[in-house]
Amino acid sequence: MSRPKHPNKHIEESIQYAEEHGWRYKKTGKSAHAWGRLLCVLSNRSGCSMSIWSTPRNPLNHANQIIRKVNQCIHDGDDDE
Numbered sequence: 001m002s003r004p005k006h007p008n009k010h011i012e013e014s015i016q017y018a019e020e021h022g023w024r025y026k027k028t029g030k031s032a033h034a035w036g037r038l039l040c041v042l043s044n045r046s047g048c049s050m051s052i053w054s055t056p057r058n059p060l061n062h063a064n065q066i067i068r069k070v071n072q073c074i075h076d077g078d079d080d081e
């Protein structure tokens, strides 16, 4: 599945980092300011998720938040029970 490229390069790099760790893009329709959501490997209610903004006030800070969230995730992708 393809996802739109994020307009900010710092955030795009963080999203790629997340994807390398098994996170997936999910489209969000409601807000014009939201680029979408990232869901961790679980991709269900008990998994982690994070809203990604299109134009955050501080893109570098937002990019760092994404990295932190990915690193905090304790789920390892072993979700086929």
Ligand SMILES: [Zn+2]
Binding pocket: 040, 041, 042, 047, 048, 073, 074, 075
């Ligand atoms: Zn997680």
